[in-house]
Amino acid sequence: MRIFLFELNEGLVIALRAIASNKVRSLLTMLGIFIGVAVVITMSTAIKGIDNSFQSGISSLGTDVLYVDKWAWFTNEEWWKMRNRKNITMEEYYKFKELVRLPVAVAPVTNTIQTVKYNERRVENVFVNGSTADYIKTTNFTFAQGRFYSEIESNAARQVAVIGSEVAKKLFPNVNPIDRTIKIGGVNYKVVGVLAEQGSFILGPWNPDNQVYVPIETIFKNFFNRSFKTITINVRANGPAMLDETKFEVEGVMRKVRGLAYNQENDFSINQQEGLEQTYKSIVGVIQIAGLFITGLSLFVGAIGIMNIMFVSVKERTKEIGLRKAIGAKKRTILTQFLLESSVICMVGGIAGLIAAIIMSLLINQFIPTSIQIDSVLIGISVSLITGLVSGFAPAYTAAKMDAVEALRYE
């Protein structure tokens, strides 16, 4: 062990000296690993960021919530079949609510896209959600300020609104929004609550931060009548464990509401977050594999570069190797020396690449909330070390098994 450490130490000194005496070549070689590691880690950080955003976005939807809808979110059904389904009406919602037993909350939801204004400030194309007071129980929303509208407000169709954090930021950059009057599609509403930041860019207009929540009856009063379009019924199960059982009940009750015979297909869909997640995962999976493959390729090219340089370096130093062997260097010693040389080159390049990746991830962080993961740091370092060892092995082995007599004669 002591001898091994001694050789390692001396080998390192020799390797550093060899690297230093060929600065330009060593730097160019490092560049290959530098780019490889920087790209691989930046890529994995970006993917992690997208993932984070999606997870935080989707968690605001709740894992135990079912959405009874005319449309299926993800399906192989023909579009026109769903198109011909009956709209879900408020009457059906009341009957449904009457009959179900398992859910902890049931809320009808409709929406409209409107311009929201406060004095001179305006936000275009805002999703305005209309529902009942129970809606808040079907979400995981948290509040920055104020509260959700109450059952009384909702039943009485009061002109009250809860606004998402993005909307609040745009309309009220400097003032407290609570109790201010905003115009939604030209109608006055009083702000009673502001949501805390929930989600993420990735859901786009579906991001709860970009939305406004008002009592459903005010939408029917101000924007369109209740039979204008289908509503969605949000149903929250009593915890994820109850989800399947609840789904079963919801399907049965909805069929009963619709008066479907046993041999008729469902003319509605029950959606859940799971489907969204699966679709998302399959997309991200493809991005991940393609990304890692491409970036991995650049690392591979870098590794070949190292191997190439090391072969040149060994060839060039044939005479030196011969001399070292003549004065007592063992095979193992020569092997260690050259492996150390390629590892040091790779490590330096890899650590520089890591630093570049950290800077890149800070830049990405401006757009997607993300951070460098400790595991990608470890992967970066170990990948560059392994690259150094693997790509250095063949040249180092060539050097180690060189015949001393012939090596000394080499010109």
Added chain:
Amino acid sequence: MNIITIKNITKVYKVGTEEVHALRGVSLSIDKNEYVAIMGPSGSGKSTLMNMLGCLDTPTSGLYLFKGISVSEMTDNQLANIRNKEIGFVFQTFNLLARYDAIHNVELPLIYAGVPKDERRERAKRALIDVGLGDRMNHKPNELSGGQRQRVAIARALVTNPSIILADEPTGNLDSKTGEEIMNLFQEIHNKGNTIILVTHEEYIAEHAARIIRLRDGHIEKDEIIKPQKTSQQVIS
């Protein structure tokens, strides 16, 4: 005491399908504190013999005892050890590492011997002073003259206190005046009790030795003592 005993050594190289017999049965023995020159024209097998004596190569057949131990049965690592501790090489082309200054070049064999840094530095310094380069320790080879480079190489050979110094045409790349100085240095080293084996094809260089072995076509043609060998008594006085 015999340091080197070889009996009926042969060495056959394969060049393509041709077999080249570089040595065809050579026997000799070399005592401690001998000063031997091995001579012969090119192709006589003297380089092969030197590589054999230096444990850089092993014979095809025959017996080689180094201090009574059979070399032919040694592993690569054992051979490396013998080269490191028992043999000091001096080459025609010096073979110094250009990146290293004189003292680091001299330290090199001690690194492979596992000598700690401070002791290494100290011994390398002493060896350089011994060859008259006390004031050139931190010069790189390209800042030294040919004679000085060969002195560094000799210091490198001496620094491990080897049993034999093996010099292969040590003056081949030097002008005759510098060559003469180097030969005087070898004489001094010999006088201190070292065993020297000198490979050369120059008659006047070989004459510095006390014994000349002439090779031709892989055989020993002549093995003669030209000066009386010093005894241990004389060395001490």
